[in-house]
Amino acid sequence: MASTRNGATPQAELDLADELGYQLVRFVRLLHKAKSQVAKQGPDGIERAAYAILFSLIHDGPQRTSKLAEGLHSEISTISRQSSSLVQHGLVERQADPEDGRACLLAATAEGERVFEENRKQRNLWLAGVLAEWPEEDRHTLNTLLDRLNTGIEEHSPQIADDHSPVQAKGA
Amino acid sequence: MASTRNGATPQAELDLADELGYQLVRFVRLLHKAKSQVAKQGPDGIERAAYAILFSLIHDGPQRTSKLAEGLHSEISTISRQSSSLVQHGLVERQADPEDGRACLLAATAEGERVFEENRKQRNLWLAGVLAEWPEEDRHTLNTLLDRLNTGIEEHSPQIADDHSPVQAKGA
DNA sequence: AATAAGGTTGCGTGTATCAACTAACGTGGT
């Protein structure tokens, strides 16, 4: 197991992981719930899930389907489907990559940016609301730690086990 | 918008929320991926999702379906279904509530605890691995902040909007 | 031409929600 190269005892480390694991599950559930409650699904039928694509496109600029998939940790097929939806709704534009006829450069349209901006505003309002009572410093810290955690997970990918991963149950 | 009663400017606050929102999505996606990779689905057909129930049962003791649903932020029907599965696999026991013939007190069986323990061990190993390089203090801080965030979200439930919630797209 | 690489689409699975249904509790009237 992970040898701690800092002061903690392995036991304390495990206990903390345990507690953290709990927070993680709780967190995921909460986000999911929150998501489906407001987002429901685009008033125009835009899938909630597709918004992550819009985000990436705006955040990192026009990209290929494959790059999006990688960045979002999804399947290319999933991205493709969601992109199609976004394109149909005029939020994203499919421009053939000049360097490669097979590739599709996806880019957010002006309307896409507008819609996204609006959503972002909402999200930020919500988040800011939740965090309103927090000291500036804590908010910053949470952000930093979460980032680090994410990176850590990404690098640690091979293994896994999230919250309550199955194991053998020998009984019937 | 949320008025900050601490030093930060509203703009900084929004930017931070923005960034945090990004980490959140990233995080959820990562966990989801990790989950489905290992967990797959119980070797015996136990649904991955059902493990959260097992967790609650062990963490908080025997409970009714409705209580579980509330705690897990799920529908009663969902819990019911998943519980049935757990019962079939002998990980959970359904004992009629003596105080109410309609109610079902769910409780983890010994086998259920065993299986859960094993899974927890795995998860903790994984998490500990991810966090191995972290200073003890940071791990603790993350845990605390996440807890606070979760609680904040729970209290803030009415509103919502997590990452990229839809809004009108007026275009076609 | 042959092979590889980029995407799209059909199909199946997992998971969750809504709605209809059953069973049990509790109240009030007779």
Added chain:
DNA sequence: ACCACGTTAGTTGATACACGCAACCTTATT
């Protein structure tokens, strides 16, 4: 006491959505 009524707890069926795999088409590359 007894029975009808509405209420509450939970189960089950139908349905929707999102994701992943795999087969397929198209364009590059050699």
